[in-house]
Amino acid sequence: MPGMQSLSGKFLIAMPGIGDPRFEKSVVLLCMHTPAAAMGVVVNKPRKAVTLTDVLGQLGIEPVRKLPTRPVLEGGPVKPDRGFVLHSEDFAAGASTQDVAPGIRLTATREVLDALAGEDAPREYVLALGYAGWGPGQLENELAHNVWLVGEPQREIVYGARHDAKWADAIRDIGFDPVQLTGEAGKA
Numbered sequence: 001m002p003g004m005q006s007l008s009g010k011f012l013i014a015m016p017g018i019g020d021p022r023f024e025k026s027v028v029l030l031c032m033h034t035p036a037a038a039m040g041v042v043v044n045k046p047r048k049a050v051t052l053t054d055v056l057g058q059l060g061i062e063p064v065r066k067l068p069t070r071p072v073l074e075g076g077p078v079k080p081d082r083g084f085v086l087h088s089e090d091f092a093a094g095a096s097t098q099d100v101a102p103g104i105r106l107t108a109t110r111e112v113l114d115a116l117a118g119e120d121a122p123r124e125y126v127l128a129l130g131y132a133g134w135g136p137g138q139l140e141n142e143l144a145h146n147v148w149l150v151g152e153p154q155r156e157i158v159y160g161a162r163h164d165a166k167w168a169d170a171i172r173d174i175g176f177d178p179v180q181l182t183g184e185a186g187k188a
Contacts, residue, residue, distance in 0.1 A: 006033045007150060009030065009031075010150050010151065011029060011150065012026075012150060014026045014028075014167070025044075027157060028040040028041065028076070029100065031106050039134075040132045041075040043158050047072050050072045052071075052127055061110075067117070076130045078132065079130055079131060084107075084127070084129075085113070089103060090123050092105065093107050096109040097112075124155065151173055
C-alpha cells in the first residue's frame, strides 16, 4: 500500500477467522515495519510447560535470586528457538536494545537474559521464543483484507499475566465488542 505509515509500535489484533491457527486470537506487538519487512512478537500465547527458569537453565544461566514462575510466550513461528525480551525502559543493552513504544523496549541478546537472572532485571518484562515476520507488502495485503485490527499498545496487555483475556481486552481498547466481530468481509 503506497504511502502507508509505519505501524511500528502498534498492536496487530487478529480478526476472528484469520485462517491461520498459529495466529487465532493473537495480539502481536509490531516491533518493526518498513516497506521491506515487518516483525512483531505475539504477547498473549504462553508456551506450554516452559518457564523463564527453564530457558535460563538451558543456557547455563544461574539466577542470583528466586525468579517468579513466569511462562515463556510463543512469540511467533519464525526462529522459535530464539529469545526476544520485551521490557520496560529501565534496561538497555546499547545498540542491541530497540525502543518499540512508550514504556516498551525489545532486546534479543544474552545480555538481557543475564540481567533477568541478576539484580539488574528490568521492572517489567516478558520473554518470547520466536517472532512473527512478513515480507515486502505481505502485512499491507493482510491489512487490506481485514485480517488484522490495529491498536495502540497497552503495557498491561504486553506485560500482564492474564494471557487468555488479552485478545478481548485489546479489541475493547479500540472500541469494539469482541462478540460482535466477524471474520467475513462485506462487499458493496
